[in-house]
Amino acid sequence: MIALPETVSGKRIAHRAQVASERALIARQKLSCCNLCAHHCGVNRLQAEQGPCHAGPTSRVFSAQIEVSDELELIPTFAIALSGCDLRCSFCITGKESWNPHAGERFDVKGLADQATHALENGARTIMILGGEPTIHLPDALAIAAALPDDAKLIWKTNAHGSAEARELLDGIFDVWLADYKFGNDACAQRLALVPHYNEVVRENLLWANDHSELIVRHLLMPGHVDCCWQAVAQWLAEHLPQVKINLRSGFWPAWQARKHADLRGTTSSLETERALRIAHDYNLCLVE
Amino acid sequence: MSTPNTTLQSAEVLILPDGKILAHNITPEMAAVLCELQPDNQGMQQRAAQTARQPDSNLRQHEHPTRN
Ligand code: SF4
Numbered sequence: 001m002i003a004l005p006e007t008v009s010g011k012r013i014a015h016r017a018q019v020a021s022e023r024a025l026i027a028r029q030k031l032s033c034c035n036l037c038a039h040h041c042g043v044n045r046l047q048a049e050q051g052p053c054h055a056g057p058t059s060r061v062f063s064a065q066i067e068v069s070d071e072l073e074l075i076p077t078f079a080i081a082l083s084g085c086d087l088r089c090s091f092c093i094t095g096k097e098s099w100n101p102h103a104g105e106r107f108d109v110k111g112l113a114d115q116a117t118h119a120l121e122n123g124a125r126t127i128m129i130l131g132g133e134p135t136i137h138l139p140d141a142l143a144i145a146a147a148l149p150d151d152a153k154l155i156w157k158t159n160a161h162g163s164a165e166a167r168e169l170l171d172g173i174f175d176v177w178l179a180d181y182k183f184g185n186d187a188c189a190q191r192l193a194l195v196p197h198y199n200e201v202v203r204e205n206l207l208w209a210n211d212h213s214e215l216i217v218r219h220l221l222m223p224g225h226v227d228c229c230w231q232a233v234a235q236w237l238a239e240h241l242p243q244v245k246i247n248l249r250s251g252f253w254p255a256w257q258a259r260k261h262a263d264l265r266g267t268t269s270s271l272e273t274e275r276a277l278r279i280a281h282d283y284n285l286c287l288v289e
Numbered sequence: 290m291s292t293p294n295t296t297l298q299s300a301e302v303l304i305l306p307d308g309k310i311l312a313h314n315i316t317p318e319m320a321a322v323l324c325e326l327q328p329d330n331q332g333m334q335q336r337a338a339q340t341a342r343q344p345d346s347n348l349r350q351h352e353h354p355t356r357n
Pocket residue numbers: 034035036037038039040041042043045050051052053054055086135136
């Protein structure tokens with residue numbers, strides 16, 4: 001167990017910038033035996049050892065801009081996308097950058113904080129930190145939180161595959177966790193994202209995030225996966241997080257390496273989308289756009 | 290401060306045979322264009338109405354279009 005400077009579960013922490021700055025240092029030390037995500041590979045990233053994410057001690061940024069395609073309550077958001085990820089989703093829409101932590105530009109905390117602050121002053125409602133997967137770059141993600149105004153609304157866009165250690169350092173820093181729940185069974189997760197024990201890890205993260213911040217869950221509807229994935233996700237959410245906001249996204253397209261899988265060579269049909277919406281309705285889920 | 294990177298400045302839109310338009314990582318500028326293409330798309334109208342000014346070009350990093 002690490003000694004955290006301050007932990008206030010369930011709401012934004014007081015003096016967030018200061019706490020984030022202190023935690024960024026702790027997170028950096030943890031790279032010497034990295035357990036930031038649920039792969040728990042324990043490699044020394046400070047000595048150029050690599051785990052499945054291939055990330056080193058520093059992060060890079062492949063996009064930083066105002067966007068309006070996220071949830072209506074969060075936009076316009078200034079979205080900062082860090083390169084690299086611990087999952088290998090073959091349909092990843094930013095696969096080139098998300099699978100490669102060396103893509104993009106050097107992470108420049110001050111430059112990014114200036115851009116983000118400028119965006120807030122010019123109409124952006126929130127700042128979103130995403131990837132790839134930002135958890136694998138926790139030291140820099142916390143460093144950017146430390147450089148932003150205490151009252152900025154911060155969004156943590158995550159694949160929900162982080163470790164308990166990472167969550168502890170994130171507690172109280174981000175106002176909203178925007179978390180993916182992509183696969184409703186471990187076989188699809190293993191085949192399409194090369195990740196074992198997916199459901200157990202994601203569920204643990206979602207339950208934690210719901211207790212410690214505001215949570216919005218995203219599910220990207222995949223062609224041919226309404227029953228095996230969405231139905232199972234919907235059922236679990238209805239049983240365990242019945243009040244949670246869910247964004248059911250239907251805009252799948254066969255990006256990156258999706259065509260390697262026969263089931264992912266097309267888009268989601270309107271019939272599938274209708275059926276998915278019926279499932280959401282039957283489970284009385286709280287859908288948001 | 291980094292200068293804009295020209296290698297990744299792009300925006301990706303997929304137009305399906307039935308005329309449906311898919312897009313990701315939509316900037317306010319892109320939302321305005323998509324509204325012109327789909328005047329009946331209420332969702333896009335709502336997004337286009339969410340205006341915010343991008344940081345000046347010398348403040349920006351590069352752009353990339355998409356994420357799930
Ligand atoms: S972030 Fe995950 S995959 Fe990457 S080195 Fe750490 S534990 Fe391993």
